[in-house]
Amino acid sequence: MTIQEMLAELSSFGLSQREIAEACGTSQPNINRALKGTSVRYELGKKIEKLHEMATRVSARTAA
Numbered sequence: 001m002t003i004q005e006m007l008a009e010l011s012s013f014g015l016s017q018r019e020i021a022e023a024c025g026t027s028q029p030n031i032n033r034a035l036k037g038t039s040v041r042y043e044l045g046k047k048i049e050k051l052h053e054m055a056t057r058v059s060a061r062t063a064a
Helices: 003-012 017-024 028-035 042-063
Strands: none
Touching (some): 003 042
């Protein structure tokens, strides 16, 4: 899954770009650029990946 796909899914879970940015320790414009396809630094990519993993687990628990 790409960073763009993870960010899109996080948005579908109800998280705003600002909330994603705060959780990842970056700015909302950085998240917006990443969502549009701009590459991100490795560290930010890993934080997005970790947030996506956690949100997916929470979503799966609430759906069950």
